Structure formats: structure tokens, C-alpha cells
Amino acid sequence: MADIEHPSITMACATGYPTRQHSEHEMARENDHSIEDSFGTEIQSGDKYFVIGDSIVLEDNIEDYLIEVLNAEPKQAE
Numbered sequence: 859m860a861d862i863e864h865p866s867i868t869m870a871c872a873t874g875y876p877t878r879q880h881s882e883h884e885m886a887r888e889n890d891h892s893i894e895d896s897f898g899t900e901i902q903s904g905d906k907y908f909v910i911g912d913s914i915v916l917e918d919n920i921e922d923y924l925i926e927v928l929n930a931e932p933k934q935a936e
Contacts, residue, residue: 895919896927 893901895916901907906917915923924930 897922
């Protein structure tokens with residue numbers, strides 16, 4: 859019978875087990891994709907956003923969300 863080894867085991871034997879630092883770097887690289895709010899605006903690092911139910915809304919778009927999605931009526935005090 860031939861020796862069968864899982865590819866992950868073969869890689870660990872060849873390169874060593876990943877360290878915590880290595881794993882965090884890989885996760886950061888994998889998570890380096892843009893996130894958009896409900897209006898398609900990209901959320902950048904440091905931006906403030908709101909999670910409302912299943913929606914993600916950038917702070918700059920919150921008024922539009924209230925009016926367009928939640929049907930809020932804007933009013934202005936006299």
C-alpha cells in the first residue's frame with residue numbers, strides 16, 4: 859500500500875508549523891477586501907458606520923438610509 863499523507867501535513871513537515879504571527883498576517887491579507895455599506899459606499903479604515911438589522915450604513919449615508927429605507931420624514935424646527 860502506498861504512503862498517503864494529507865497535503866497540510868506534507869506542507870507542515872516541509873515548512874514547519876505556522877506561528878501565531880504568521881497566521882495573523884495571513885488573516886489580515888485575506889481580510890484585505892473592501893466593505894461597502896447598503897448604498898455601495900466603500901467603508902475605509904477609521905470610518906464610523908452603523909449596523910441596522912442586516913444593513914451596514916456609513917455615517918455619511920445615515921440620513922439617506924433613514925429617509926429612503928425607513929421612510930423617515932425630515933423636519934426642520936422653525
